Structure formats: structure tokens, C-alpha cells
Amino acid sequence: MSQNENTTTTTDEGGTDPQTDDEKLISTDVTTGEESARAAATSRTMVEARGVDVYYGDLQALDDVSLEIPEGKVTAMIGPSGCGKSTFLRCINRMNDLVDSARVEGDLLLKGKNVYDDDVDPVALRRQVGMVFQEPNPFPKSIYDNVAYGRRIQGLEGDMDEEVEKALRRAALWDEVNDQLDKSGLDLSGGQQQRLCIARAIAVDPEVILMDEPASALDPIATSKIEDLIEELAEDYTVVIVTHNMQQAARISDQTAVFLTGGELVEFDDTQKIFENPEHDRVEDYITGKFG
Numbered sequence: 001m002s003q004n005e006n007t008t009t010t011t012d013e014g015g016t017d018p019q020t021d022d023e024k025l026i027s028t029d030v031t032t033g034e035e036s037a038r039a040a041a042t043s044r045t046m047v048e049a050r051g052v053d054v055y056y057g058d059l060q061a062l063d064d065v066s067l068e069i070p071e072g073k074v075t076a077m078i079g080p081s082g083c084g085k086s087t088f089l090r091c092i093n094r095m096n097d098l099v100d101s102a103r104v105e106g107d108l109l110l111k112g113k114n115v116y117d118d119d120v121d122p123v124a125l126r127r128q129v130g131m132v133f134q135e136p137n138p139f140p141k142s143i144y145d146n147v148a149y150g151r152r153i154q155g156l157e158g159d160m161d162e163e164v165e166k167a168l169r170r171a172a173l174w175d176e177v178n179d180q181l182d183k184s185g186l187d188l189s190g191g192q193q194q195r196l197c198i199a200r201a202i203a204v205d206p207e208v209i210l211m212d213e214p215a216s217a218l219d220p221i222a223t224s225k226i227e228d229l230i231e232e233l234a235e236d237y238t239v240v241i242v243t244h245n246m247q248q249a250a251r252i253s254d255q256t257a258v259f260l261t262g263g264e265l266v267e268f269d270d271t272q273k274i275f276e277n278p279e280h281d282r283v284e285d286y287i288t289g290k291f292g
């Protein structure tokens with residue numbers, strides 16, 4: 001099944017469909033034999049940043065960031081506190097629009113289309129690019145209504161019961177909640193709440209899921225469930241995850257971007273390469289815990 005079949009584009013510009021017009025095959029930046037087998041040679045770019053600067057008033061939070069995030073993979077963003085990881089994530093679905101002082105320069109492309117173009121509707125964009133936050137934040141509604149919410153406000157077609165079940169199954173929560181869908185989402189455990197938020201995000205058939213430290217408020221067992229889930233989600237979605245946990249990045253991501261102080265993207269490569277043999281001493285120092 002292709003989720004793209006159900007996904008509207010961010011623009012109706014000229015009736016074009018970025019799905020077909022902006023298809024762009026790139027070689028993934030993979031150097032080792034084992035990794036290249038896994039990466040199966042080519043992958044489409046889902047998100048591309050070109051020379052992105054972000055300012056909050058006078059403070060520069062991102063400095064000339066360029067990278068290409070491949071489709072259908074898990075891309076991790078790591079780096080010390082304040083280096084701009086969340087800021088970068090929020091550029092992708094224009095959450096920074098909601099911050100008055102924020103100013104974004106450069107190009108941020110989703111399947112080749114600049115998300116900052118005038119004809120892009122940020123609400124439609126956020127349907128294509130869903131987000132999961134550090135603290136689970138279910139609505140004070142039933143489990144069912146949490147998952148159905150996005151589809152209802154977007155007026156999406158389909159049997160709602162089926163869609164809710166599908167999203168809860170994909171979020172690995174169905175077996176735990178299927179006999180209590182009327183219960184408040186707030187009455188679930190923290191780990192269940194986070195999986196509910198993931199179900200809510202995927203219920204509208206996004207293409208990209210942004211996760212900002214999604215497991216940092218959870219205990220080890222709940223964390224490991226979320227990690228397993230993220231790996232499964234990458235079969236259907238492009239996942240971009242911010243984490244402070246190096247082992248987590250190493251375990252679950254295909255690519256890792258290392259940001260360092262000043263909002264600089266210092267290195268972006270295959271995760272194994274970043275953790276075993278980074279190009280930059282500063283990255284090695286960060287990864288081995290010499291600073292940050």
C-alpha cells in the first residue's frame with residue numbers, strides 16, 4: 001500500500017504533483033560494503049536543506065545548514081543543548097512560524113518543493129510532516145478521539161473505525177487499548193501516551209514524522225518500545241529524530257547529523273561512520289563525551 005495515494009500535496013500550483021515532478025534520485029552517501037547493501041544503492045531525497053539560517057531576533061540558532069534527508073530512513077540529529085536541533089526540526093514543518101522572533105533564511109525543500117513558498121499552506125504541510133514531542137501530549141479526549149482528531153478536522157475519507165485501528169496497530173498500541181477506546185488518553189501510562197501521540201500523528205498519513213527527544217521522558221522499557229516502533233515506522237515513513245542519547249542514535253538511525261554549538265552542522269553521514277570513524281575531531285570529541 002502506498003500512503004502517498006491518500007496524501008494531498010502542500011500546493012495545487014499549476015495542478016502539478018511534487019510526487020511525480022520533483023522525484024529525484026540520489027546516491028546515498030554510503031561507503032562501506034555492508035552499509036551499501038543495506039541502503040540498496042539509491043534513495044529519494046525527502047527533505048533537503050540548502051543554506052538554512054535561523055535567527056531568533058539577533059540570536060543565530062542555525063548557521064548555513066545544508067543536508068539531504070533520504071526517504072524511508074531514520075535520520076538522527078544529535079549535538080549539545082542549544083545547538084539548534086529542535087530549531088532545525090521545526091523548520092521542516094514550519095512550526096517556527098509560530099515563534100514571533102524566528103526568521104528562516106535559505107531553502108527548505110520537501111520532495112523538491114520549498115515549504116516556505118507563498119503558496120504552501122502550513123496546516124497542510126503539517127499533515128504531511130507530523131511531529132511528536134518530548135513530553136507526551138494527548139488531548140483530554142478519549143483514545144479513539146485522539147487518533148480520529150486529525151482525520152476529522154482534515155475531512156479525510158475512509159472508515160474511521162478502521163483508520164483508528166490501523167493507526168493504533170502501527171503505533172504498537174492496539175493490543176493494549178482495543179477494549180478501552182473510550183478511556184481518556186490522559187489515563188494511559190507515559191509510554192502508552194507517547195505511542196498514542198505517534199498514532200495520532202500517523203493517522204493522517206504523513207510522509208515524514210519528526211520526533212523531538214520522544215523517549216527522554218520515559219522509563220527504559222517504554223523507551224525500548226518506542227525505539228522498536230521507530231524502526232518499524234521507517235518502513236512506511238521518513239523519520240527524523242532528535243535525541244540526546246548516543247546509544248539510541250546509534251541503535252535506531254541510518255544517518256546521523258551532528259550539530260555543534262553555534263548552530264553549525266558539522267557532519268552528516270551514515271550512522272555507523274559517524275560513530276566509528278567520524279571525519280571531524282570535534283565530532284569524535286562530542287561522541288566520546290569529551291564535551292557537550
Ligand SMILES: Nc1ncnc2c1ncn2[C@@H]1O[C@H](COP(=O)(O)OP(=O)(O)OP(=O)(O)O)[C@@H](O)[C@H]1O
Nearest residue numbers: 056059061080081082083084085086087088099101
Ligand atoms: N523561541 C525561542 N526564542 C528565542 N530563542 C530561542 C527559541 N527557541 C530556541 N532558541 C534559542 O536557539 C538556540 C537553539 O535552540 P534549540 O532549542 O533549537 O536547541 P536544541 O539543540 O534543541 O537544544 P536542546 O538539546 O536543549 O533541546 C538556543 O540558543 C536557544 O536558546
Ligand SMILES: [Mg+2]
Nearest residue numbers: 085086087212
Ligand atoms: Mg531541543
